[in-house]
Amino acid sequence: xxxxxxxxxxxxxxxxxxxxxxxxxxxxxxxxxxxxxxxxxxxxxxxxxxxxxxxxxxxxxxxxxxxxxxxxxxxxxxxxxxxxxxxxxxxxxxxxxxxxxxxxxxxxxxxxxxxxxxxxxxxxxxxxxxxxxxxxxxxxxxxxxxxxxxxxxxxxxxxxxxxxxxxxxxxxxxxxxxxxxxxxxxxxxxxxxxxxxxxxxxxxxxxxxxxxxxxxxxxxxxxxxxxxxxxxxxxxxxxxxxxxxxxxxxxxxxxxxxxxxxxxxxxxxxxxxxxxxxxxxxxxxxxxxxxxxxxxxxxxxxxxxxxxxxxxxxxxxxxxxxxxxxxxxxxxxxxxxxxxxxxxxxxxxxxxxxxxxxxxxxxx
Amino acid sequence: xxxxxxxxxxxxxxxxxxxxxxxxxxxxxxxxxxxxxxxxxxxxxxxxxxxxxxxxxxxxxxxxxxxxxxxxxxxxxxxxxxxxxxxxxxxxxxxxxxxxxxxxxxxxxxxxxxxxxxxxxxxxxxxxxxxxxxxxxxxxxxxxxxxxxxxxxxxxxxxxxxxxxxxxxxxxxxxxxxxxxxxxxxxxxxxxxxxxxxxxxxxxxxxxxxxxxxxxxxxxxxxxxxxxxxxxxxxxxxxxxxxxxxxxxxxxxxxxxxxxxxxxxxxxxxxxxxxxxxxxxxxxxxxxxxxxxxxxxxxxxxxxxxxxxxxxxxxxxxxxxxxxxxxxxxxxxxxxxxxxxxxxxxxxxxxxxxxxxxxxxxxxxxxxxxxxxxxxxxxxxxxxxxxxxxxxxxxxxxxxxxxxxxxxxxxxxxxxxxxxxxxxxxxxxxx
Ligand SMILES: [Fe+2]
Ligand SMILES: [Fe+2]
Ligand SMILES: [Fe+2]
Ligand SMILES: [Fe+2]
Ligand SMILES: [Fe+2]
Ligand SMILES: [Fe+2]
Numbered sequence: 001x002x003x004x005x006x007x008x009x010x011x012x013x014x015x016x017x018x019x020x021x022x023x024x025x026x027x028x029x030x031x032x033x034x035x036x037x038x039x040x041x042x043x044x045x046x047x048x049x050x051x052x053x054x055x056x057x058x059x060x061x062x063x064x065x066x067x068x069x070x071x072x073x074x075x076x077x078x079x080x081x082x083x084x085x086x087x088x089x090x091x092x093x094x095x096x097x098x099x100x101x102x103x104x105x106x107x108x109x110x111x112x113x114x115x116x117x118x119x120x121x122x123x124x125x126x127x128x129x130x131x132x133x134x135x136x137x138x139x140x141x142x143x144x145x146x147x148x149x150x151x152x153x154x155x156x157x158x159x160x161x162x163x164x165x166x167x168x169x170x171x172x173x174x175x176x177x178x179x180x181x182x183x184x185x186x187x188x189x190x191x192x193x194x195x196x197x198x199x200x201x202x203x204x205x206x207x208x209x210x211x212x213x214x215x216x217x218x219x220x221x222x223x224x225x226x227x228x229x230x231x232x233x234x235x236x237x238x239x240x241x242x243x244x245x246x247x248x249x250x251x252x253x254x255x256x257x258x259x260x261x262x263x264x265x266x267x268x269x270x271x272x273x274x275x276x277x278x279x280x281x282x283x284x285x286x287x288x289x290x291x292x293x294x295x296x297x298x299x300x301x302x303x304x305x306x307x308x309x310x311x312x313x314x315x316x317x318x319x320x321x322x323x324x325x326x327x328x329x330x331x332x333x334x335x336x337x338x339x340x341x342x343x344x345x346x347x348x349x350x351x352x353x354x355x356x357x358x359x360x361x362x363x364x
Numbered sequence: 365x366x367x368x369x370x371x372x373x374x375x376x377x378x379x380x381x382x383x384x385x386x387x388x389x390x391x392x393x394x395x396x397x398x399x400x401x402x403x404x405x406x407x408x409x410x411x412x413x414x415x416x417x418x419x420x421x422x423x424x425x426x427x428x429x430x431x432x433x434x435x436x437x438x439x440x441x442x443x444x445x446x447x448x449x450x451x452x453x454x455x456x457x458x459x460x461x462x463x464x465x466x467x468x469x470x471x472x473x474x475x476x477x478x479x480x481x482x483x484x485x486x487x488x489x490x491x492x493x494x495x496x497x498x499x500x501x502x503x504x505x506x507x508x509x510x511x512x513x514x515x516x517x518x519x520x521x522x523x524x525x526x527x528x529x530x531x532x533x534x535x536x537x538x539x540x541x542x543x544x545x546x547x548x549x550x551x552x553x554x555x556x557x558x559x560x561x562x563x564x565x566x567x568x569x570x571x572x573x574x575x576x577x578x579x580x581x582x583x584x585x586x587x588x589x590x591x592x593x594x595x596x597x598x599x600x601x602x603x604x605x606x607x608x609x610x611x612x613x614x615x616x617x618x619x620x621x622x623x624x625x626x627x628x629x630x631x632x633x634x635x636x637x638x639x640x641x642x643x644x645x646x647x648x649x650x651x652x653x654x655x656x657x658x659x660x661x662x663x664x665x666x667x668x669x670x671x672x673x674x675x676x677x678x679x680x681x682x683x684x685x686x687x688x689x690x691x692x693x694x695x696x697x698x699x700x701x702x703x704x705x706x707x708x709x710x711x712x713x714x715x716x717x718x719x720x721x722x723x724x725x726x727x728x729x730x731x732x733x734x735x736x737x738x739x740x741x742x743x744x745x746x747x748x749x750x751x752x753x754x755x756x757x758x759x760x761x762x763x764x765x766x767x768x769x770x771x772x773x774x775x776x777x778x779x780x781x782x783x784x785x786x787x788x789x790x791x792x793x794x795x
Pocket of ligand 4: 467496500570597
């Protein structure tokens with residue numbers, strides 16, 4: 001049976017040079033540090049109580065309606081992110097289905113009252129009684145969460161910051177939806193993907209292996225060039241820097257594959273085989289070696305970028321946000337290399353031609 | 365009449381540059397300027413500085429060179445606006461006189477924000493803060509009389525009273541107790557966002573000002589007073605910036621910044637009596653309308669989101685500087701003895717003896733407090749301290765001058781773990 005799953009925030013909001021724009025993408029790429037999930041939820045609880053006080057204390061009926069609607073939105077978003085993301089993770093980590101079932105039952109009870117309040121607000125009425133009932137229900141529930149569930153969660157080895165990122169991104173998206181602000185060209189950061197996680201994982205592993213081969217190829221290509229370069233010191237410096245990045249990339253890929261249960265030896269074989277192809281791509285000894293090799297490297301870099309982009313999408317669908325985060329880093333490195341090549345190719349060709357015209361050694 | 369900057373046409377960005385002569389506006393006359401005219405200028409300078417610093421920070425976090433160019437263009441204009449506004453201040457206004465203006469802004473601006481803040485928690489945040497800047501004003505007024513021999517009412521008039529608020533010596537709190545709860549922009553009143561950006565910007569400007577000019581004095585007590593109050597402004601910036609929604613994106617934030625600028629120039633354009641300054645505000649408003657358009661365009665193209673969805677359909681009430689004497693008194697009476705605990709406000713009397721508040725108090729106050737000494741030294745010199753109490757004696761008995769207190773004291777004084785000993789001044793040993 002295919003499972004429909006919720007994935008970590010999607011990385012759809014990239015633009016131009018690859019900076020994650022949206023909150024979800026920023027969180028997953030590690031550009032915005034996420035909050036620890038229980039602290040964030042406790043803050044959200046307090047906000048709900050504040051709004052409830054605000055509702056009760058406000059005398060202007062119009063303002064009351066507005067605040068009432070906001071409170072409903074906040075509570076709905078809060079319940080939903082807990083049910084979709086926190087509770088399943090908690091049930092698994094704690095091995096305590098009963099505690100979670102009880103929490104869900106309380107949510108359902110509160111939701112009934114919430115719906116009453118919403119219905120009355122929609123009719124332009126003030127749901128004073130429903131709001132009071134809601135307050136009592138939420139208060140009891142919050143005491144259990146903050147008093148029992150959260151302390152127990154902190155004892156587990158769940159990554160509470162990662163969960164924080166997922167809940168926060170989802171909450172923001174829900175707030176846009178629930179306040180009727182979503183537009184037709186709205187970006188979905190999370191949302192349901194009708195994809196089987198296991199299928200995505202298999203494809204991800206295969207993709208990682210290919211990526212490893214590509215990275216090994218790139219590394220080999222640079223290693224062979226960099227020691228031969230004599231007359232192009234800037235190129236040499238940039239390649240040395242990228243070589244370091246490549247080494248780190250291959251290492252990370254190997255670690256990821258190992259974590260996913262892939263053996264290292266098969267990787268090495270594959271890497272060897274592909275590295276053999278490099279000789280065909282490189283032009284050692286040609287009198288415009290530097291020129292041809294730059295073109296080859298440029299092609300391989302573009303190939304790496306596309307591979308990484310697709311792999312990130314697959315990894316996201318496979319619900320492997322940590323792996324995706326590492327790939328984002330590699331992607332940034334490859335994009336920066338591509339940008340450097342694009343920006344320096346013209347100067348390089350001119351310099352090469354100039355040396356040739358002056359009769360100086362120019363090939364590498 | 366409702367105003368919606370999204371529906372107005374501004375000045376095209378490439379036509380917004382001014383030459384040096386146009387920027388070098390004629391300063392106001394410090395003897396005849398209306399105190400609230402000065403206040404509006406100070407606030408707008410704070411707003412422009414925030415626009416610039418925010419834009420720089422955003423640029424540092426973006427990779428796209430084209431967006432950086434657009435930001436740089438608008439930022440260049442913000443810089444010009446800042447120059448035109450801040451150069452209204454005449455060179456013969458002394459550092460202390462400008463300081464009095466800053467604290468008057470803090471009091472009457474925050475008072476306006478509190479009274480126009482729909483969200484009760486945020487209203488509490490402003491009410492809590494206003495009492496502290498109110499006290500700064502009184503401390504600086506005494507320093508001013510002592511050093512320059514003049515009365516602060518000649519600068520700020522009697523629109524704002526000068527009498528103790530929450531005493532500065534007790535305002536020093538542990539950094540962890542300065543973190544407030546952030547608002548949720550998508551479920552908040554639009555006015556709440558504008559208020560928060562306005563007050564945060566003004567406090568940031570005050571913080572920066574004291575950081576820079578606090579050392580421009582020869583007089584050791586003045587140097588000490590500025591550094592002590594400067595540390596409170598650091599607390600204030602933390603206090604106000606943490607109410608902002610940290611989940612908004614760079615582009616949403618940019619849109620909010622430009623909208624705030626539109627709102628304030630629109631407000632002050634209506635309120636400003638000096639026709640020359642009024643025209644400057646109107647010009648700047650027309651520039652900001654274009655800035656807002658550019659920011660909205662960026663948000664639309666980069667984030668694929670409608671800025672209209674996060675902005676109000678019509679602008680809320682116009683910001684206005686007006687007299688708040690009675691209001692400040694009522695807040696002082698109710699809340700003088702409040703302190704902050706995490707993100708909540710609690711009576712200082714409720715704190716346990718081993719609370720981090722008291723440890724922090726001991727660490728920074730030692731046995732000698734500049735802001736206490738400023739009052740004591742001026743009283744010694746003049747035979748009485750300087751106060752301007754238009755509405756009668758201080759509403760809190762414990763804050764009245766010694767001898768008029770009927771033995772009353774604040775909870776702060778009762779719980780105090782520090783003492784001010786004039787003989788413990790840092791320069792007494794050295795001399
Ligand atoms: Fe909860
Ligand atoms: Fe819950
Ligand atoms: Fe501006
Ligand atoms: Fe102040
Ligand atoms: Fe302040
Ligand atoms: Fe602007």
